[in-house]
Structure formats: C-alpha cells, structure tokens
Amino acid sequence: MPKLSELEKQIFAIESRLHFNELALKIFQFQYENNAVYRNYTEKLGKSPSNVLNIDNIPFLPISFFKSHNIRSFDKPAEIIFTSSGTANEGNSKHNIADLCVYEKSFNNGFKHFYGNIEEYIILALLPSYLERGGSSLVYMAQKLMEKTNHPESGFYLDDYDKLNSMLNSLKSSARPKHKKVILLGVSYALLDMAENFNINFPELIIMETGGMKGRRKEMVKEELHKVLCKGFGVKSIHSEYGMTELLSQAYSSGNGVYKCPPWMQIKIRDVNDPFCQLETGKSGGINVIDLANIYSCSFIETQDLGKSHPDGSFEILGRFDNSDVRGCNLMVV
Structure with missing residues (x-):
C-alpha cells in the first residue's frame, strides 16, 4: 500500500481508466482501514479489500450516512465542516474536511x-x-x-x-x-x-x-x-x-443536460430495486459517484439522484428518489 501522500498526489494526475481503477482500489483499502463507519458498512455486506478485487465490487455508502454519522478517514480535527441546506425533517449533512488544499x-x-x-x-x-x-x-x-x-x-x-x-x-x-x-x-x-x-x-x-x-x-x-x-x-x-x-x-x-466528470471522478448507475447491482450504460437508475478527491472521507457515495450514463462516461440527471432531500444540481424531474 503506497503512502497516503503518494495516493493524494496521484488523484490529480490520472492519465487513463486503468490508472483510475487502480487508484480507486487503493483508496478503497485506505478508507476501509481508516474510516470506521465505512468499514462497518462494508463488513456487513461481506466486503473487504481481500475480496474486492475490481472497481465494480466496491461498496457505495448511502449519502444519508453523512446526516447520521461522522464520515471521516482521518483522526485529527477537521479543518472545516461543510453542511448541506437540509430540511427540518431530514436534517443536515456534515462533511468533515481534513485538508482544504x-x-x-x-x-x-x-x-x-x-x-x-x-x-x-x-x-x-x-x-x-x-x-x-x-x-x-x-x-x-x-x-x-x-x-x-x-x-x-x-x-x-x-x-x-x-x-x-x-x-x-x-x-x-x-x-x-x-x-x-x-x-x-x-x-x-x-x-x-x-x-x-x-x-x-x-x-x-x-x-x-x-x-x-x-x-x-x-x-x-x-x-x-x-x-x-x-x-x-x-x-x-x-x-x-x-x-x-x-x-x-x-x-x-455545457448544455443539453449532459454532464462530464473530471478524470478523478466517475458515475455508476445502480438498479433502483437492487442497489448492489450496477446497470449498463443507457439504462436509468440511481446515481453512484466515485470521487477520489474525497480521500479523507468516503470516495464511494450512493446518491439519491436518478440518471443514466453514456458510453463516453458522460451522464444525465433524470430526477431524484421521492424521499430524497433535494441538493446538488439539476434535480428537476424530466
């Protein structure tokens, strides 16, 4: 396992899909070892670095955990805590930021x-x-x-x-x-x-x-x-x-509602009836996000947004789950 500083350096130097996949697995291992909430969640699913051997097997943490748990992969005081708008019924998400840089x-x-x-x-x-x-x-x-x-x-x-x-x-x-x-x-x-x-x-x-x-x-x-x-x-x-x-x-x-990710971010689409089943491109489902910049919290997030992906890695937002707390962008139902 490379040193943490080396992992962080690689995030913004990704040159290929293979490089992304390799780094995602390394960050999964780091977060499994250092994020107690995420480790507990993955273990309940029977997942660990020993049996997660490719990117498609990495578990995605439901985004609601940011409202009910302290999601962090570090032990020092947070440099800042970002909060969501939330609602009176749902509460606010809190994102502990280890390093604003x-x-x-x-x-x-x-x-x-x-x-x-x-x-x-x-x-x-x-x-x-x-x-x-x-x-x-x-x-x-x-x-x-x-x-x-x-x-x-x-x-x-x-x-x-x-x-x-x-x-x-x-x-x-x-x-x-x-x-x-x-x-x-x-x-x-x-x-x-x-x-x-x-x-x-x-x-x-x-x-x-x-x-x-x-x-x-x-x-x-x-x-x-x-x-x-x-x-x-x-x-x-x-x-x-x-x-x-x-x-x-x-x-x-840049128009037409089609989004593109930077090289260190990817979108996966899951079956709305089976959150552990990923769908092929072109099919509509729940949006999972891999954000490798989230190295100090959790890089694998199961959002409450609905969408579909395209073969080139771009994606569209089609709406949201009915019980979701509206955040993010372009969550209008189409």
Missing part, C-alpha cells in the same frame, strides 16, 4: 479541465440561499475562484437583482476587457427571477445553473427551465454544475 486542487483543476484558465474569466454569483445559511462548500468554491480571476468585478449578489442587472449591462458593453469571459453562477430559482424581471441580452454570457428551486419556486422540467433562461438572458445554451456537500469534485454540463 485537496478541495481547492479539485475545483481549481476541475474548472481548468473544462473551461481553461480562471484568469480569463469574471465570475458573478447569485447564490442567495447558500450565502444566507453559511457552511456552504459551493460558496467556498465560488469565493476562491473569484479571487483567482484577479478581477474587481467578480463578486456575490445576495438578492440585489437590480445591482446585478447593472453589472451585466456594464460588462456586455465595450468596457469589458476583450479577453475576459463572464460566468454567472446562480441557483436556479434566482436565475429564473432575473430572467423574468429583466430584459438581458448578453449572448456571450455563460449562465451556469445549480441547486434547483430550494423550495422557493415550483420545480420545472429542465428543458423548460433552460428555455426560459436562454430567452431571458439572450444566450443559446445553459451550463450546469453538479456537485454536493458530500463530494469534493464537480461535474459540468
């Missing part, structure tokens, strides 16, 4: 993998529900990315739609540096409010939606939501981010 490497490298150099962007964020409650991993990521843009116009807009509208009008004018692209990262319901109340025509703008309606508005079919946003902002497509409190990596969609 790993999270920062994940979202910085993930952004660069899909969008290029962060210095080429201005990032505006419309995330009222996240800013209001605190403890959000999404807000932490957005703040750090804004800092890396090195642009004074990057920033958060709590619920000041008028101010954001003025900023967008300013940035679409000749005042914006020609080499700077603009991303508006927003929770779905807030972006919808903007689209319905302002006449914004900014074809070059990248709209990146996340987080769903958060109970603020009625859920919409994804295609309908994107159609309204495209018309309201004058853009041709809507980008999306798929992430959640319990993960340290994000998948991105």
Whole structure:
C-alpha cells in the first residue's frame, strides 16, 4: 500500500481508466482501514479489500450516512465542516474536511479541465440561499475562484437583482476587457427571477445553473427551465454544475443536460430495486459517484439522484428518489 501522500498526489494526475481503477482500489483499502463507519458498512455486506478485487465490487455508502454519522478517514480535527441546506425533517449533512488544499486542487483543476484558465474569466454569483445559511462548500468554491480571476468585478449578489442587472449591462458593453469571459453562477430559482424581471441580452454570457428551486419556486422540467433562461438572458445554451456537500469534485454540463466528470471522478448507475447491482450504460437508475478527491472521507457515495450514463462516461440527471432531500444540481424531474 503506497503512502497516503503518494495516493493524494496521484488523484490529480490520472492519465487513463486503468490508472483510475487502480487508484480507486487503493483508496478503497485506505478508507476501509481508516474510516470506521465505512468499514462497518462494508463488513456487513461481506466486503473487504481481500475480496474486492475490481472497481465494480466496491461498496457505495448511502449519502444519508453523512446526516447520521461522522464520515471521516482521518483522526485529527477537521479543518472545516461543510453542511448541506437540509430540511427540518431530514436534517443536515456534515462533511468533515481534513485538508482544504485537496478541495481547492479539485475545483481549481476541475474548472481548468473544462473551461481553461480562471484568469480569463469574471465570475458573478447569485447564490442567495447558500450565502444566507453559511457552511456552504459551493460558496467556498465560488469565493476562491473569484479571487483567482484577479478581477474587481467578480463578486456575490445576495438578492440585489437590480445591482446585478447593472453589472451585466456594464460588462456586455465595450468596457469589458476583450479577453475576459463572464460566468454567472446562480441557483436556479434566482436565475429564473432575473430572467423574468429583466430584459438581458448578453449572448456571450455563460449562465451556469445549480441547486434547483430550494423550495422557493415550483420545480420545472429542465428543458423548460433552460428555455426560459436562454430567452431571458439572450444566450443559446445553459451550463450546469453538479456537485454536493458530500463530494469534493464537480461535474459540468455545457448544455443539453449532459454532464462530464473530471478524470478523478466517475458515475455508476445502480438498479433502483437492487442497489448492489450496477446497470449498463443507457439504462436509468440511481446515481453512484466515485470521487477520489474525497480521500479523507468516503470516495464511494450512493446518491439519491436518478440518471443514466453514456458510453463516453458522460451522464444525465433524470430526477431524484421521492424521499430524497433535494441538493446538488439539476434535480428537476424530466
């Protein structure tokens, strides 16, 4: 078993599917040995490193465990604890973070993998529900990315739609540096409010939606939501981010609701009637996530999202289990 520092270094240097599979098995062994909750769960399933010899046999921990248990593969105090929005009935997930540097490497490298150099962007964020409650991993990521843009116009807009509208009008004018692209990262319901109340025509703008309606508005079919946003902002497509409190990596969609993962993240689809049976590509089922950046908690998460995967590793979100606590992104039923 390689030293932990060597495992961590390999996460963001994966070059092939074989490399991913080999590293996933090593991280499974590490977490089995160091995460008491995960070890207990895998043992009840009759699984251990001695009989888990390929990636398809690794057990996935139900995401609800982050609400009821302390999921960690380390014994020092957590550097920070991220929390989910939760509900009064369901409670909040808590993600103990051993090393923020790993999270920062994940979202910085993930952004660069899909969008290029962060210095080429201005990032505006419309995330009222996240800013209001605190403890959000999404807000932490957005703040750090804004800092890396090195642009004074990057920033958060709590619920000041008028101010954001003025900023967008300013940035679409000749005042914006020609080499700077603009991303508006927003929770779905807030972006919808903007689209319905302002006449914004900014074809070059990248709209990146996340987080769903958060109970603020009625859920919409994804295609309908994107159609309204495209018309309201004058853009041709809507980008999306798929992430959640319990993960340290994000998948991105550049349109049409098809997401791609960074090299250290994979999606597996399970049978909704048999959570231990994985389905082939093209079939709909529950989404399991392998997030190797989650090395210090649990890298193998059984989510409450529904979707399907494609042969190239991309995937779609089709909805959620009825009893799930809505988090993550694009969880509108289609």
